[in-house]
Amino acid sequence: MMDPNQHLEKTAETTPSEKRETRCCNGFRMFLVALSLSFMCKALGGVVMKSSITQIEKRFDISSSVSGLIDGGFEMGNLFVIVFVSYFGAKLHRPKIIGIGCFIMGTGSILTALPHFFMGYYRYSKESLVNPSENLTTSFSTCSISENLLLNSTSPKIVEKGCEKESGSYLWIYVLLGNMLRGIGETPIVPLGISYIDDFAETGHSSFYLGTLHAISMIGPIIGFIQGSLFAKMYVDIGYVDLNFFQSLKSILTNPLYVILLLSSLLLSSSHIGAITYIFKYIEQQYGQSASEANIFLGTITLPTVATGIFTGGYIIKKFKLSLLGIAKLSFYTSALALIFQQFNFAVICESKSVAGLTLTYDGNNPVASHINVPLSYCNSDCNCDESHWEPVCGANGVTYMSPCLAGCKSSSGNKKSIVFYNCSCVEVTGVQNKNNSVNLGECPRDNHCTKKFYIYVLVQVLNYFFSSLGSTPTIMLVFKNVQPQLKSLAVGFHSLTIRALGGIPAPIYFGALIDKTCMKWSTSSCGKRGFCRLYNSRLYGHTYLGLIVSLRFSALILLVVLIFTMKKIYQGKNTKASENGRKDMNEANLEPLNNDGYFVPSSDNEAHM
DSSP states (O other), X not given: OOOHHHHHHHHHHHHHHHHHHHHIIIIIHHHHHHHXXXXXXXXXXXXXXXXXXXXXXXHXXXXXXXXXXXXXXXXXXXXXXXXXXXXXXXXXXXXXXXXXXXXXXXXXXXXXXXXXXXXXXXXXXXXXXXXXXXXXXXXXXXXXXXXXXXXXXXXXXXXXXXXXXXXXXXXXHHHHHHHXXXXXXXXXXXXXXXXXXXXXXXXXXXXXXXXXXXXXXXXHHHHHHHHHHHHHTSOTTTTOOOTTHHHHHHHHHTOHHHHHHHHHHHHHXXXXXXXXXXXXXXXXXHHXXXXXXXXXXXXXXXXXXXXXHHHHHHHHHHHTTOOHHHXXXXXXXXXXXXXXXXXXXXXXXXXXXXXXXXXXXXXXXXBOSOSTTOOOOTTTTTSOOOTTOOOOEEETTSOEESSTTTTTOOEEESOGGGOEEXXXXXXXXXXXXXXXXXXXXXXXXXXXXXXHHXXXXXXXXXXXXXXXXXXXXXXXXXXXXXXXXXXXXXXXXXXXXXXXXXXXXXXXXXXXXXHHTTEEEEEEOTTOOEEEEEEEOHHHHHHHHHHHHHHXXXXXXXXXXXXXXXXXXXXXXXXXXXXXXXXXXXXXXXXXXXXXXXXXXXXXXXXXXX
């Protein structure tokens, strides 16, 4: 028989290997892949920096000693933290430390590239700053007689002015700081990565993994040298972002077509954002559908409809070869149809629930003018009920009571959801004289008539979403086709920024604020603080929610009409042909001036309007 101590020793020896095998199968290989990419990227970044030293000197007009300082910034950052990382990193979660290092390395690389986007245009000769408007040949010095010497000399004021214009000469500091960050970020990759491999690799496999790791890392320098070679052939201003940015922004914001379309899109998007934010609540409160059913409605019906509408809108433009004016009209027609179908939703608004103390008197017989401070009835005035409690029960008469006490109930039986309250004096069933009236826990469900309205609402929403999405592609095309080609990216970006900032943020807030006004019963905390709304006035909720959507869409529709007439006015008398993908298109009235790519090109007359 084996000694129990020997059995324990054997188990203790085999347990680490089993854990090691499990870890290898689960995450170790993924760690190897990520570490290999990290090695490759750090080598790539180092080669690119080394191969760019000459270009850095020329770009920032610095000496070799300064460029050497920039290049040495990597080692500086590395030395700052290498000892601490090597010691403390082994005591912490090494993959996480390596991940943080990769993030810092990437941040440093981005910081290194930033000066390219913030500096002015690169000039090969600084003397051209003196009079950049002249041709290059005029900047060369020539033999002049004495009386013309002053004409060829550069005045100190002009030189001083040129020096003031020479901005960004110290932006090489960003490259230095970025290189230092890159050094800090790369510090944990090698020591912690290698030690982690040695600790968790299968016995005898660590050397193979390390060899593979370094072999893969050599891909980085290969790509780096090829990349450096290709980039060295490119002029420095490729990809340059001009800071007269403000002039471009001014250009699109003084373009009447763009501004009108921007405002129309903002109103339309606000209606969509507000509608989709509260559509779940609307379906639940208006038609008594559960959150699960509301999700199924939006997921299985709405999304495919929207996708179909977007595709169809693009197809129509291509099929019928619509001009800009035709696209604007398509956007108007689709918005008008969506607005018409939206109107049908008013006809399927359900009546408010019959709730004693809110819509009816407590005896359930008569409607009330207001849900505020409804007086108690003869049936519950002696019950000492707390009117702030919300424990809804449903009577056989189809009326919901806010609590069994307010229903005048005297006894109960059952437990949890199956509990039934009896002898409820406020409950009266029409045609039945029975003092033993009972109520069940929970609100009374909606009637079948309201359920039928829900299915009509679903059908209307399908048509509404289809025509709304049908106009999305034309709207986007109008955004960038009504500006100059070089400004289309800025136009689309500013359009998205405006929609998100002035539509995405305020719309849910003012939609929610107006919806709150329709609440009839608020929850209250033990301290008396108001919480969420338990019950809404269905009719008022429907008219408020739908009315706000319709108001925004109608305002957007008016702006689309203004857009169409403005386009006709600006394009009046123009007979410029446009060609796109090898074909020549004319608009329906020969009114739109387009360039060969189908963009609006303002003439001198149009610039006056801009």
